[in-house]
Amino acid sequence: MGLIFSDFLHDTKATTIPGEILSQGRRWLLDLLGVAAGGTSTRLSQIIRDHAAEHFAPGRRSARMLFDGRVASPLGAAMAGGMTIDSLDGHDGHKLTKGHVGCGVLPALLALTEAEGQDDDRDFLAALVVGYEIGTRAGIALHRTACDYHTSGAWIAVATAALGARVLRLDTATTREAVGIAEYHGPRSQMMRCIDAPTMVKDGSGYGAMAGVSAAYLAADGFTGAPAITIEGADVADLWSDLGSRWRITEQYFKPFPVCRWAQPALHAVMTLRQDHRLTSEMVEQISVTTFHESKRLAIRLPATTEEAQYSTAYAAAVGLVHGTVGPDDVAEARFGDPEVRRLAGGMIVEESEAFNAEFPARRFSQVELRLKDGRVLNSGPTEAPGDPETPAPIEEIREKFYRYASPLGAVRAGAIDNAVSSLGKGEGMQSLRQLVSAPLPAGRKEGAPI
Template sequence: MHSLDFIAQLDWDTLPEPVRIRARQCLRDLIGVAAGGLNTNLSAIIRDHAAFDLPGEMPMMFDHRSAAPAAAAMAMGMTIDSLDGHDGYNPSKGHVGCPLLPVLLVLGHLKQVSGREFMTALVAGYEFGARAAAAQHATAPDYHTSGSWGAVAGAAAGARLMGLSTEPARHALGIAEYHGPRSQMMRCIDHPTMLKDGSGYGAMAAVSAVQLAARGFTGAPSLIAEQAPEYWGDLGDSWLILQQYFKPYPVCRWAQAPVEAILALRSAHGLQSADIAEITVESFHEAIRLATAEPKTTEEAQYSTSFPCAVAMVRGRVAPADLDGAALHDPEILRLSRGLRMTESEQANAVFPETRLARVTLALRDGRNLVSDWHQPRWDPDVPPSEAELSEKYHELADPVLGPERARAIAATIERLEDAPLTALTDHLFGAV
């Protein structure tokens, strides 16, 4: 089946129940992360840019202002991306939902679609995006950000929402692939900045591509959708939305296995940071490249291995407040972060990206060395979080920013969105906090 045929024919009522449950969980999680990222400088700057420099009538998420549709999608995608706590897909080394959700909210609002149609398009976008990522990684020589293939996924799901027939939809994919941000991910790993994972520009490219194709603009065929057929044959048989991971901590997924190892040793031995002379982390090459030991910004803290590990040892947690503001100057966190040693492990390299392994050695001040087991990040697809854990994460992020009443209303609306208009949700999302 051609990928666009799959997207056009998808029906919410015939989806397996676990897929429908997961779609609601992904939607709620992304909105919670967006709320958690709202107070970052990144989000403030990009929303100002959209409102003042790219004006229009499309309401922006959690903001009283509006912007052009593509600009509103960009601001939404970058706000989600400003707090690195959203879901992801191990084989893609990236994130489907972050560039996808803004496209669907913007185009769904413009088209005034039903909640059922929106939720169906969300599932379609996850299924398309996971395969698009694998196809691009296999056919392109560089490792690109999620915004690159995410632009194509957003265009595919967005074309369905806008009711484009097959030929204009094909052009939308081609436009999005051609104009999408083919940004090199490791550049932002080596030099963490507000560029992050390219998701905002991917969302912007997708909205623009769908609108252009609807007007008759043509694009070259999408290479990843049409010239890598081996990645698309299991559509409708294997549901890759169920293979997404969730993040317990708002930092790069590559840093989460060593955080787990440190928290396990800390708990098992009743340790405090004052007991630790030095931390050593063994992990895969990409995790070692997250090398910012003294972050000056939250972006540098989120794209670091040493700093979150030091936070975990000092505070017994890694929360948004631990990655910005006063936490960046905490002398005990900085002591451990500066002194943390990272070594590359061939064992960890061999199983990346499907599995992200790390092992930690704590050198204690009393002369002992404590060595952890090999750890994976929590909440991988094979050991997913419970509904209660995901709900707790959502409220921890959303309640302080949106207020508990608004956060509860959003969560409740998501649970019954397939039986309501999309405005039942967007009425809560659009407008200032």
């Protein structure tokens, strides 16, 4: 591990990060917290938070779980938070990593700083940005060097171990051991297995966060694990040489809908045709989707679980045509019986295009054709989903989404979180934000219910 990595990790401060990059950190923080608040209503989140409380009991160090109130070890709190965010597939991501960094980095950083009694909001914001920079590069490096497609947890482990080394103020040699342990122990789970058979394991984010936090504490105790080849390998050196000059946090995409990013080009195409031609779903005989291979692999038509709904191109497109959008309610089990959605999803034609395959992952195209009952045929043309970094979503759209997803918290608490995030990095401390995101759901909120 070169000095560039170690110096960037340990010496980067809020005062050395450009203001617009700090604003990006606040932007993704607000979005992640909204998704986390919505995710607490899933069965996945309930199970993992109960599991962390029972099996990851705190020792000398403890941290509260996101939107739960109970304490766990920092490992358990990081794991529960990562899985809670991952339980509702609406968080930011990166095209070349084909995954997500923030969903593991944020809960790990919250857990580490609480466990170590660190409440400097300026350092927290700087560390969040640093986590995005390291995690994104580690993800690109793993895709470049490994023959299989691994979940986000694999590189989240590296990023969260690095953040652990920063919070614990480990020296360069011990930091090297920490990221090496994390890379070795991180969950290199095969993503396409969960695409083909969606279950609660999802993107490995929680286990990656847990593995990274564990690695930092192990290294601090003298455990060894270097080298991390996705950092130290000569074949990935170019990815790390521009730390501090190229800010990859600006390359993250925004997800307007809580379904896999690969389903969103088709969904957006359907919604655009619906709006442009003032359609109702009853006017449509059949939907045909031409897309890239990975999107076609989101193949379950009639989901029985929220995980299946979030990983379904056909279901998302059908909901978009029927309702004009897809929100957290639409991927909750209570909505799966809609006969019009079932008709359109069950009869949908989904094919792949070699031209679209060639563009993936840097670009994700889908094309939709609607055959109407009056004989007309409408075609969207090649379509990309909104929210890509080339055309970033305005902060007003991110804020509006936050309030929708955070509705289980109530308007007053959601507003207080919004204000606290906006003030982050101005020297006011972490106490207010930490309390707001650690307290449990309001009394009477039923776990597992749709938002």
